[in-house]
Amino acid sequence: MVEFPDKGGGGGxxxxxxxxxxxxxxxxxxxxxxxxxxxxxxVTIAVIVxxxxxxxxxxxxxxxxxxxxxxxxxxxxxxxxxxxxKIPIIETVLKPQVTKVHRLEIGFxxxxxxxxxxxxxxxxxxxxxxxxENIVAVEFIVQFKxxxxxxxxxxxxxxxxxxKDAAEAAMREVVGKTSISDVLTExxxxxxxxxxALLQYILDRYNTGISIDTVQLQDVLPPExxxxxxxxxxxxxxxxxxxxxxxxxYKNDILPKARGQAEKxxxxxxxxxxxxxxxxxxxxxxFLQVLKEYKKAKGVTQKRIYxxxxxxxxxxxxxxIIEGKVQRNILPYLPLxxxxxxxxxGKR
Numbered sequence: 141m142v143e144f145p146d147k148g149g150g151g152g153x154x155x156x157x158x159x160x161x162x163x164x165x166x167x168x169x170x171x172x173x174x175x176x177x178x179x180x181x182x183v184t185i186a187v188i189v190x191x192x193x194x195x196x197x198x199x200x201x202x203x204x205x206x207x208x209x210x211x212x213x214x215x216x217x218x219x220x221x222x223x224x225x226k227i228p229i230i231e232t233v234l235k236p237q238v239t240k241v242h243r244l245e246i247g248f249x250x251x252x253x254x255x256x257x258x259x260x261x262x263x264x265x266x267x268x269x270x271x272x273e274n275i276v277a278v279e280f281i282v283q284f285k286x287x288x289x290x291x292x293x294x295x296x297x298x299x300x301x302x303x304k305d306a307a308e309a310a311m312r313e314v315v316g317k318t319s320i321s322d323v324l325t326e327x328x329x330x331x332x333x334x335x336x337a338l339l340q341y342i343l344d345r346y347n348t349g350i351s352i353d354t355v356q357l358q359d360v361l362p363p364e365x366x367x368x369x370x371x372x373x374x375x376x377x378x379x380x381x382x383x384x385x386x387x388x389x390y391k392n393d394i395l396p397k398a399r400g401q402a403e404k405x406x407x408x409x410x411x412x413x414x415x416x417x418x419x420x421x422x423x424x425x426x427f428l429q430v431l432k433e434y435k436k437a438k439g440v441t442q443k444r445i446y447x448x449x450x451x452x453x454x455x456x457x458x459x460x461i462i463e464g465k466v467q468r469n470i471l472p473y474l475p476l477x478x479x480x481x482x483x484x485x486g487k488r
Contacts, residue, residue: 197228205235206289215290236289241353244304246311247279248358268312274320279358280332282307282339288349295347303343303350310339311355320362324370325377328357 200223201207207219210232219233226233247266252258266277284303286292296302314334318327336355343350362370434441 197225198223200224201233201235202237204237204239206238206286208234208236208289208293210234215294218289234289234293236286236292238286238289241283241285244282244284244300244307245279245358246282246304246308247277265308268315270315270320270323271317272319275363276315276320276323277359277361278311278315278323279360280307280311280335281354281356281358283353283356285351285353286349287351291347291349295349299348299350302346302348306342306346307335307339307355310335310342313338321373324360324362325374328360332357 201219201221203221205221207224208215209217209219209226211230224233247262249260249262250257251260261277261279263277266279268276268278270276282303292299311331314331315323318331321327323331332355336352339355340352343352361367430441430445434445
C-alpha cells in the first residue's frame with residue numbers, strides 16, 4: 141500500500157490508497173452485469189416506443205365533427221365520424237365541428253346566460269350611422285355553419301374574427317342605406333335579410349367555407365336624447381296598425397255579406413224574370429189557341445169565353461140566385477147579402 145503524507149504537515153499518519161488491480165476488477169464486473177441486462181432494457185424501450193406509436197395511430201371523430209388529415213401541413217383527406225387510423229408523427233388530424241350552429245354576438249356580450257340573462261353593450265361595435273344621418277345602436281346575432289372545413293382551415297387565419305368583422309361591415313353598409321324609422325320599426329326584417337345576403341357574399345369572396353344561417357337583430361336603440369320620442373312614434377305606429385287591422389276585419393266581415401245579398405237579389409230578379417217570361421209565353425200561347433178556335437166557331441167560342449169570364453168574376457162575390465117566379469114574392473129592400481150569411485150560420 142502506498143502512503144501519502146498528511147496535508148497537516150508534520151508527523152501525522154498517512155492514508156491508504158486502494159489497490160489498482162482491485163479497482164479494475166470491480167469495474168470489469170460492473171461492465172459484465174450491465175452487458176447482461178442490456179438486451180432486456182432494449183426490448184422494454186422498443187415495446188414502449190411501439191405502444192406510443194400505436195396509440196398515436198388511432199383517432200376518433202365525434203358525430204358533430206369532420207376530420208381533416210394533414211401530412212406535413214397539407215390536407216390529404218377527410219374523415220367521417222367514427223374511429224380511424226393515421227400515420228403517427230407524420231400525419232395530424234384537425235376536427236372542426238361542421239354540424240354545430242356557431243353563434244356570434246356583435247354589439248353586445250352575454251355576461252351571464254341566466255336565467256335571467258344579463259348582457260353588456262359594446263358601443264364601439266353597436267353604434268352605426270343610418271341613411272338619414274342618425275345614430276342607432278344595433279345589437280345583432282350571427283349564426284353560421286361550416287360547409288367546407290378545408291377552406292375554413294387553410295384560407296382563413298382567424299375564422300371567428302373574420303366572420304365578426306365581415307358581419308359588422310355588412311350591417312353598417314345596410315344600415316347606412318336605410319332610414320332610422322325603418323331600422324327601428326317595420327324595416328327590421330328587410331335589414332336582416334339584406335345583411336345576411338351581403339355577409340354571405342363577402343365570405344364567399346374570401347372562400348371561407350362558411351354558410352350563414354341567420355342574422356337576427358337583438359335590439360335596435362335610438363340615441364338617448366330622443367329615445368322617448370321614438371318610443372312615442374313606435375306606440376303611434378302600433379296604434380295605427382291596430383286600427384288598420386280592425387278596419388280590415390270589418391271589411392272582411394261586411395263585404396262577404398254584401399256580396400251574398402247582392403247575389404241573392406240578382407238570383408231573385410233572374411227567377412222573377414224567367415217566371416214572368418214563361419207566364420207571358422203561356423198566356424200568349426193560350427190566347428193564340430183560343431183565337432184559333434174562335435176563328436173556327438165564333439159563336440160557340442164567344443159564349444164559352446163569356447161563361448168562363450162570369451165564373452171568374454162571380455167566384456169571389458157573395459150572390460143569391462133567384463128564379464124568376466119567386467122574384468115577385470121578395471121585398472125590394474130585403475138585405476139579401478146579410479140574410480144569406482145568417483142563413484148559412486143557421487145551417488151550421
